[in-house]
Amino acid sequence: MSDKYIKFEIVTPERVVLKEEVRQVTVPTKAGEITVLPDHIPLVSSLMPGVIYLKKRNGEDEIMSVSGGFLEVLKNKVVILADTAERAEEIDMDRVEEARRRAVELKEKARRGENVNFVEINAAIERELARTKAIKRWRKIKNIK
């Protein structure tokens, strides 16, 4: 394995979610999922709601959910400015399901002509979906349940 690592940092307006050296990172951009390895060319892209996957320096895997934001790749440095982001181990599955159900319900209401913001609801649904996916992948990797 190469001895090069990427300095990875993901921040949201609320906090620094993770800051660590990684071997590779996979992010969902608007143009599709991309994987960044060391010595990647500088890149700027906007993110889709989805799952971020990274391989840490010590070979461990880490899964995160993200609800959108921006990606900046510099020389061996990756900065993600996310709107919201959570590490898979922090996510509470029941609450995600609950939130998603509520969002879907709201969407139904909106369809029946009640005055609710469609764009926001769709974003909420996508966000919860991304969280669910993150948990599922996390469990698969860790072989939990």
Add this chain to the structure above:
Amino acid sequence: MSSTRDIKSRIKSIGNTKKITKAMEMVAVSKMRKAIEAVLKTRTYANLSWLTVLNLSRSANGEKEKLHPLLTARKEIKKVGIILITSNRGLCGGFNAAIINKVQESIQKYQKIDERVVAEAEFILIGKKGAVIHRHGQTVVADFPKLDLASEVNEIVPVANLIIGGYLDGKYDKVMVAYTDFVSSSKQIPRVKQLLPVKINQADNYLGIVGQDTRLGLDKEFIEQKEEKYLQSGKFNYEYTFEPGPKEVLDDMLPRLIEVQLYQALLESNASEHSARMAAMHQATEAAGDMVSELILSYNKARQISITSEIAEISAGANALAE
């Protein structure tokens, strides 16, 4: 006799004032704590995003074709939009005066550049106390209400839309934001920062970087590293690739990042305002305390004088009777 009563009533009224200022100090302390928490939370994000914007603008200026209008400087500056962030209420020491003076100063400096260029300035106010600027002969075009404690980015969106729209329409050739940078609870610096077009050669435009406090949650090392590499070498050597394309990404990204910058400026101002008020009220409380103790001293003196003179009168009377 009346003099002791006068003094007593003054002591009482000053005591009441002291109670009020003390209470206001306490309120300011708790608000300040919340405001500081808010400002520290978003600082890393704001600084990192500003760096990204700077990098983008640098690469934009390096290329021949214009990457994005928000990144391109205009040759002639006719009109400048200034967003002035002040407090809603007074009694916060020199907080508002400091920021308004700073704005005045920077306007004058700005208008003197090249001598012939006299740029017009238009103000957009956030916070009630900014209206004073009108008396200095400046034009005010918009006035946005401000909540005491800002809680989400959405609050700033109308302002951001106004200035970004104004800039793109060509109404403004430059947009500045005047805010008070929160360094620590005892130090705040009024600052005028250029927001649009994004300018590269400004050294001190990171929000809140001045403080040495480790609590600031700021990745200083990272910023320094970036600065060293790209500012001091004087040449930018990153050619960014954009996915899906420069226009899509930048259209998405720049307004969002400008919003974040504005929001951060607002949070910094809020934290500064409450700290300034806390300090002012603390001083007022102390001054009231000093005054009360002085007055008590003179009250006691006056009381002693009146007792002495009464005794003198009585003994004089007794002496007269005895004779």
